[in-house]
Amino acid sequence: MANEYIEKACEQFRALIEEQLARQEKMEMGATPKDFKAMDKIVIGIVGGDGIGPIIMEQAERLLRKVLAEELESGRVELRRIEGLTIENRLALGKAVPEDVLTEIKACDVLLKGPTTTPKGGSLESANVTLRRELDLYANVRPVQVPEEGIDWIFYRENTEGEYVLGSRGVEIPGKLSMDFKVTTEAGTRRIARVAFEYAAANGKDRVAIVTKANIMKKTDGNFTRICHEVAALYPNIKADDWYIDIMTANLVNKDIRNQFQVFVLPNLYGDIITDEAAEIQGGVGTAGSANMGDQYAMFEAIHGSAPRMIEEGLADYANPSSIFKATEMMLRHIGLSQKADKLAAALTECTEKEKRVVVTGFADGATCREFADYVMEKL
Numbered sequence: 001m002a003n004e005y006i007e008k009a010c011e012q013f014r015a016l017i018e019e020q021l022a023r024q025e026k027m028e029m030g031a032t033p034k035d036f037k038a039m040d041k042i043v044i045g046i047v048g049g050d051g052i053g054p055i056i057m058e059q060a061e062r063l064l065r066k067v068l069a070e071e072l073e074s075g076r077v078e079l080r081r082i083e084g085l086t087i088e089n090r091l092a093l094g095k096a097v098p099e100d101v102l103t104e105i106k107a108c109d110v111l112l113k114g115p116t117t118t119p120k121g122g123s124l125e126s127a128n129v130t131l132r133r134e135l136d137l138y139a140n141v142r143p144v145q146v147p148e149e150g151i152d153w154i155f156y157r158e159n160t161e162g163e164y165v166l167g168s169r170g171v172e173i174p175g176k177l178s179m180d181f182k183v184t185t186e187a188g189t190r191r192i193a194r195v196a197f198e199y200a201a202a203n204g205k206d207r208v209a210i211v212t213k214a215n216i217m218k219k220t221d222g223n224f225t226r227i228c229h230e231v232a233a234l235y236p237n238i239k240a241d242d243w244y245i246d247i248m249t250a251n252l253v254n255k256d257i258r259n260q261f262q263v264f265v266l267p268n269l270y271g272d273i274i275t276d277e278a279a280e281i282q283g284g285v286g287t288a289g290s291a292n293m294g295d296q297y298a299m300f301e302a303i304h305g306s307a308p309r310m311i312e313e314g315l316a317d318y319a320n321p322s323s324i325f326k327a328t329e330m331m332l333r334h335i336g337l338s339q340k341a342d343k344l345a346a347a348l349t350e351c352t353e354k355e356k357r358v359v360v361t362g363f364a365d366g367a368t369c370r371e372f373a374d375y376v377m378e379k380l
Helices: 002-029 053-067 069-074 087-093 099-106 127-134 186-202 220-232 245-251 268-282 308-312 322-334 338-355 369-379
Strands: 042-047 077-082 110-113 139-146 151-158 171-173 177-179 207-212 239-244 263-266 289-293 298-302
Touching: 002 171, 002 186, 042 053, 042 099, 053 069, 053 077, 053 110, 053 322, 053 338, 053 369, 069 077, 077 099, 099 127, 110 322, 127 289, 127 298, 139 186, 139 268, 151 186, 151 268, 186 207, 186 220, 186 263, 207 220, 207 245, 207 268, 220 239, 239 245, 245 268, 263 268, 289 322, 298 322, 322 338, 322 369, 338 369
Parallel strands: 042 077, 042 110, 110 298, 151 263, 207 239, 207 263
Antiparallel strands: 139 151, 139 289, 171 177, 289 298
16 A cells, blocks of 8 residues: 555656746746836736735725825726635635636736635645745745834745745655655746845845755755855855854844844745744734735735634724735835835834824724724825
8 A cells, every 4th residue: 555655656746846847947938027117007906815804905905095096096007806815715616716816816917915814734725825836926025124123124035935835735645654845946046046135235235144954954955055155146245144044033033133134035934934033023923014026926915814813703803904004015116106105104104103193902902903094094
């Protein structure tokens, strides 16, 4: 019986290798990034998601409609609601992202998306993982700032490889063992390194931290480190520092040195974990926005989950919308509307850092999501 499983696993592994090699070859061909400033019309997809997603997304759309009133009136920007990315619909169809939903998404230029639930166990892939692959959103970008401590970090997490790209396609011998796979490609690593160093060069940063576990994961992380240093050689004014993920998690809570870090570039799984740690230092995962960027598409979202606990406890209306509002700001900047983004950023700073007239806590003694949005809109 074990031999049968081994044969099937070998066949599956061969198919996975062939698939990833084909993907590597496609990436080698490259793609021309979309020039939003040259576009006559920009379509923004509004995806509610599930759990608290529709609640925070309703308020994010209200903000967008106020900030982009002129662009919406002139037709330069269109907001397009996309339904069907709920856990109920995805489970019923057995699809991480239903085909009709994916078609609607691909008809947009950028997405503003609420959180989506991923079931534990089973084979249903994360909707985010699927979208990152289908739209080739290879760079997850998360800024974290704590001005009073001199913290100004930005994380460039490779978004389409690592452990997640094949996370639902591992092999198993029931009752004996199970194995998942980690993928690192030459082209995939080179492009995430390039955008991280490009950001550093364009924004006056002189250090990039390359974060891996290359001393243990010698093939995957070893190559990630090597390629990052090859890219770093093209930027002689920027110092590339090697760090292991375990010590870097300690560094972020070390107040004596953490303000020395600037730009981080790292593989998928490590980036997923450490950016949540970084957000907690800023004030919690509810305070940080997230961008998923590719050459043709981009997706902006809250970094927290769908919060089923809040739904169960009747607290959904008190969900903190700060993260999706920050993502909205990042999206405006991405599509070339920096002045609009600056205006929203100033309003958010005024509300959350200066006046602090309302506090969104996720508990019934704070402001509701809508009340918080009303406060921000007063400042716009």
